[in-house]
Amino acid sequence: MSDKKQGFHPFDSPLVEHGYGTRFQGFQHLMRHRIRDILLVSSLYDLYVFEEDGRLYELIREEYQGLNLSHVPEITRVSRGEDALALASEEKRFDLIITTPHIEDMDSTQLAREIRQAGLKIPVVLLAYDNRELSELLNHADSRVFDRIFIWTGNFRIVVAIVKHLEDIMNVEQDTRLVGVQSIILIEDNIRFYSAYLPLLYTEILKQSQRLILEGVNLTHKYLRMRARPKILLCTTYEEAWEYFIKYQHTILGVISDIDFKKGGKHDPEAGLKFAAEVRKRHDDIPVLLQSNNAQFQDRALEIGAHFVLKDSPTLLQELRKFTITQFGFGDFIFRTPEGVEVGRATDLISLEEQLKTVPPESIKYHAERNHFSTWLKARTEFWLAHKLRPRKVSDFPSLEDLRQHLINSLRTYRKIRQQGIITDFKKESFDVQSGFARLGGGSLGGKARGLSFVNTLITNYQITNRFNGVRIFIPPAVVLGTDVFDAFLDDNNLRHFALNCDDDREITRRFLSATKFPADIIASLVSFLELVQVPLAVRSSSLLEDSQYHPFAGVYQTYMIANNHENPLIRLNELLNAIKRVYASTFYQAAKQYIRVTSYRLEEEKMAIIIQKMVGSRHENRFYPTFSGVAKSYNFYPTPPQKPEDGIASVALGLGEWVVDGGNTLKFSPRYPNHLAQLYSVKEFLRTSQHKFYALDFNQHASDSLQPFDEAVRLFPLKQAEKDGALYYVGSTYVPDEDRIVDGLARNGARVVSFAPILKHKLFPLSQILTLLLEMGSWGMGTPVEIEFAVNMNGDNPEKLKEFGVLQMRPLVLKRELEQINVEDYTQDQIICHSPCILGHGIIKDIYDIVYVDYHKFDRTKSQQVAEEISKINALLINENRPYLLIGVGRWGSLDPWLGIPVNWEQISGAKAIVETSFKDFMVEPSQGSHFFQNLTSFLVGYFTVNPFKNRGFIDWDWLKKQPVNKHFQFTYHIRLKRPIKILMNGRKNQGIITKPGV
Structure with missing residues (x-):
């Protein structure tokens, strides 16, 4: 049977001949x-x-x-x-x-x-x-x-x-x-893969189309040529793809196919090979790319003349892009006279405004009569201005010069309004050093910057900047380097392949710092920015995936702070560039790679944007820090009466926010019940759990050649330093030992404690009201509970000398809503390993065969760092084996203070599907609600159990654990591998959870 009889041949059609014969008439109908x-x-x-x-x-x-x-x-x-x-x-x-x-x-x-x-x-x-x-x-x-x-x-x-x-x-x-428009057949039944492939393919196709428009014979035809770009036909089964191929085989540009997908209604592990063979049999010039997780298919793919790539390759998307480039191969406003003569051209609103000042009046009349201005503006998504201009007629104005001035004034006014509350392209001439938020470079803003920009929009649109007397609520001014700058830096310095495969954080840092190529236009803009802003800066990560709704990547990437005060501008620029490079390097640190490994994402898909932001705070000699910082959540997983979960929770501390997010001792309160402080019920307990040090930026610590993967310029200082600086006055109280009580203020002699009594009790600052407002607004706007980070400077450096409340971050706080009903009461005590009346999470976790636990009886608080290292080693082994596990320990997980628990980082326990913490054998410890990886626990749906034997709240069957055969152990940590799985049941609504023994 001939090809013509098998399917429709488009070049036999007179319509096709007509389209190509007249070169472009056919394109107008595409x-x-x-x-x-x-x-x-x-x-x-x-x-x-x-x-x-x-x-x-x-x-x-x-x-x-x-x-x-x-x-x-x-x-x-x-x-x-x-x-x-x-x-x-x-x-x-x-x-x-x-x-x-x-x-x-x-x-x-x-x-x-x-x-x-x-x-x-x-x-x-x-x-x-x-x-x-x-x-x-x-x-x-x-x-x-x-x-x-x-x-x-x-x-x-x-x-x-x-x-x-x-x-x-x-x-x-x-x-x-x-x-005869060309088509690409894409066969892929995995949603995650085709969701990644299609944006990449369309991007490359549009780039290719822009190159092809050079074949046009005039400007109009060049644009019409874009309509003939190749199409992508996405298929998920053999039959669907074959139908497309038979119908359009003479115009198929290429095939990109998985190997394992459905054929004949059943999964066929070789369907892609069969499809490729049939395609090559009929048309051996059609390029075919096959993909699989199985490297054994490579030889067979090559035998039939197809290309091959491994789907789990760290450079999969790069190889796909390379294949499309090698194998498969917008518009200005033009001012015209009524006779069609071009007299000006505008590419954006600014150039449109400039052209309007000089083009002939008859050209303005010509375009205004035909609504060309409003049409062009609408195409640029400037809908508000387009609708504002459209009803006006030329006859409404006394003269054409009045019309010209009206258009210029409308554009100028609109551009000013448009910049409020949104990210604009950075221009030195228009950047506001008090509230500006601008971008440098193309690509995405990343998750963190996106969240900040969203809050900025809410603050502006709902006019809450000056809602509270004497207080300015704002997003600290910043510029954001788009992800395209990250890509350019990696590619120009040939770092991508190295960084993806290197497992030494210090070596990654060294290579990134020694990279000499940085986009020249970005450097020029950074120089302009530094000329405007000569105060301390925070250089913060804002990756594509950071602060997403299900995997927030909280604390995975680095933030670096720089004094930005050197008299030599070149040294200031160099310090800023080094900080940017360090954040870029943190994208590829082992902590990030391990985090990515337990998500559904690929490190190759991750891209890093950078926020360069003015720090909130004041200088005290050679230190810079805010009066206090904090984190607030609109949902509280551990409410105590009269609080409800939806009342939220806040953690606040003197100084920089690192103390809060790293799990240091903080003051916790519900914004709706600021005087209901459980920590103050016991003077002894409060003294033990209150803040004794604070973080500040040390101006004496300038950027150096250090390869440490953390910020060495941020250092700890004692509270007496904050008292000397005058900052402790706003948050401090005094412990009077003779009376064994804590009194408000610093007037009396005694040990200083951070109680926030001047703020929460004496209303020196409307913190509770501001947090309540922002949490409600954020939850409404994001459609989910939220978490915000903030910093407050009681001695504002703004022109009005207002107290400053700076919003540093807003991200979704994930609450998993399960439909199934879980009854933990259906089990007896001898059937369970653990019971807790204070849990985080909801649902059932099955198929857990591994338990890692810290021996409750042997644990030595002086060896807590050693215990963290032991857990980290077992965690790495189990992740490599793809075996999720139950983790049981004593004290506070992730505690900044090793005397209060086990100071693990998230990557050291990232393979755990459920975590249990209990008090020490000799004394009680509060649960680690404020730890930095708390957000990650909830986002990964990790069960979290708190057991308090001192208050008879739950139990752990330590005797049963000790009787189980040990697979691996260290001095304090044991790894059990069971023959039958345990089951973890959590009823978040009733705040009850149990872990059953094997076979129950």
């Missing part, structure tokens, strides 16, 4: 079916991620402007499924519905089902956020109600890819018939 209106069903925060982080609207605007089209897809957001159904039914204008799992009134599958039942023929796409949530959904047939499911990994291009994917499916048949 891409007829467009997604013009998108209904997004999500929380407000999800919308903000899509719009601001990757400039989604701007990307769409640039593409559509390049295609010479006048309509940019608009996104309408609702947070309720009921509202989505009503809008879609009544307005009949939506071409696509994207839903996230976070909608208010119904499950996302129910929403999709009701859309179908309503007879609405609109594609419904689910954008999910983590693989556990997704796997639960895919286990139910309900997942079929979605046209496609994607995973959000922090890459904003996934939304563009969704739109392009659906448009390609709608237009492929017509566009192929018209001019």
Whole structure:
């Protein structure tokens, strides 16, 4: 049978001949079916991620402007499924519905089902956020109600890819018939992989299309040429892919395929090989890339003439990009006269304003009469200004010069309004040193900067900056280096492959610090920034995945602080560049690699943005620090009456926030009950658990050649130093030993303690009210409980000398909501290893065969650092074996003070699926609620049990543990490997949890 009879040959069509014969007439009819209106069903925060982080609207605007089209897809957001159904039914204008799992009134599958039942023929796409949530959904047939499911990994291009994917499916048949548009067949049934592939492929295709437009014969045709870009046909089964291939085989540009996917309704471990062989048999010039986790398929792939790449390769995406480049191969505002003569050109709002000052009045009249200004502005997502200008007519103005001035004034006013509360491109001339928030370089802002920008928008839009008398609530001014700068630094210095494979943190630091190439335009902008800002700076990580809704990466990457006070500007620049390089290096430290390993992500997918931010605080001789810092959460996992979980919890400390996030002793209180302080019930207990030192930036510690992977400029100081500086006055009290009590203030002699009585009791600062407001606003805006980091300077350095409340971070605080009911009361004491009436988490964890525990009877508090090292070694072994385990220990996990517990970092226990902590044998210890990796425990859904034998709250069956055969042990730490699994049950609603013995 000939090829022509097997399928339609587009070059036999007179329509195709007509399109190519006249060179471009056919191109004008391409891409007829467009997604013009998108209904997004999500929380407000999800919308903000899509719009601001990757400039989604701007990307769409640039593409559509390049295609010479006048309509940019608009996104309408609702947070309720009921509202989505009503809008879609009544307005009949939506071409696509994207839903996230976070909608208010119904499950996302129910929403999709009701859309179908309503007879609405609109594609419904689910954008999910983590693989556990997704796997639960895919286990139910309900997942079929979605046209496609994607995973959000922090890459904003996934939304563009969704739109392009659906448009390609709608237009492929017509566009192929018209001019023979090429297609790429992508066969992949793993949602996470195709969610990563599609953004990359579309990016490379658009770059290639921009190179191809040089073949156009004039400007208009160059833009029309963009419409002929290759399409991507995503398939998940052999039959679906084969149908596309047979239908479009003469216009297939290439094939990218997995090897193991469904054929004939069943998983075929060699389906990709069979497909590639059939493709090569018919057309041996079609390039094929096969992927698999099994390296044994490489030889067979090469035998049939296909390329091959391992899916677990650390450079998978790079190899895919290289394959597409080697094997497979926007627009200005133009001022014209009525006769069509070009008299000016604008690329952005600033240049538009400049051109309006000089172009002839007849050109302004020509474009104004045809609404060209509002159309162009709408294509650039400047909807507010476009709608403001559109109703005005030329006849409304006394003269054309009045019209010109009106347009110039509107643009100037709008640009000023637009900069409030958002990230702008950095310009020295317009950057506000008191409140500016700007970007340098392209790419994403990263999660931390995205969260800050979102809070900045809320603070501005709801006008809370000066809500409290004498206080300024603000985001400290900053510039953000986009992730493209990170990519350029790695590639220009040939560091990527080295960093991905090196396991020595010091060597990584050395290589990064010695790298000499840094983008010249970024250096020039940093010089300008340093000319404006000559105060201490915090150089902070803001990776793509940081502060995401399910894996926040809290504390995984580094922050470095610099004094920024040297008289030589070149030395200041060098210190800043070294701090940036150190943060970049921390992306590849072992702590980050181990963290990534237990997530669904790949280190290769991670990219680092940098926040360079003015520090909040005051200088005291050679020290710089805020009066106090803290962390506040809108949900409290350990409420004590009358507090409720939703009342939230805050931890505050004198000085820099490292003391709080690193698990040091802090003062904890609920913002709604600031005088209800459990720590103050016992003077002895408070003295033992209160803060005795504080962190500050030491100006004497300048950047050096040290290869230590932490900030050496931040040092600990005693409380007497803060008293000398005057900072302790705002947060201090005095212990009077003769009376064995703590009195407010510092007037009397005695030991100083950090009680925050002047703030919480005597209302020297409205801390509780501010936190309550921000937590409520953040939870509403993000659609989930939140956590914020903040710093307060009681001696503000702003022009008004207001007290300063600086918001340093806001991120989602994950609360897993399980549907299953768990009854821990159904088990007897002899059936369980552990019972706790104070737990974190909800659900059932099964298939745990390994237990690591610290011997309760042998533990020596003077050897706690040794115990941490023992646990770290066992943790590394179990992670390499992919064996999750139960961890049991004494004292506070992650304690900054080794006398209060075991000072582990997150990477030292990252393989644990459940963690138990109990008091020491000789005295009681409060649970480690404020530790730095607490956020990670909740995000990874790690069960967390607290046992307090002194208060008869729960128990651990130590005798049973001691009787089990030991697989490996050190002096204090034991590893048990069981023949049958244990089961971990947690009822978060009742705050009860048990761990059953094997076989129960």
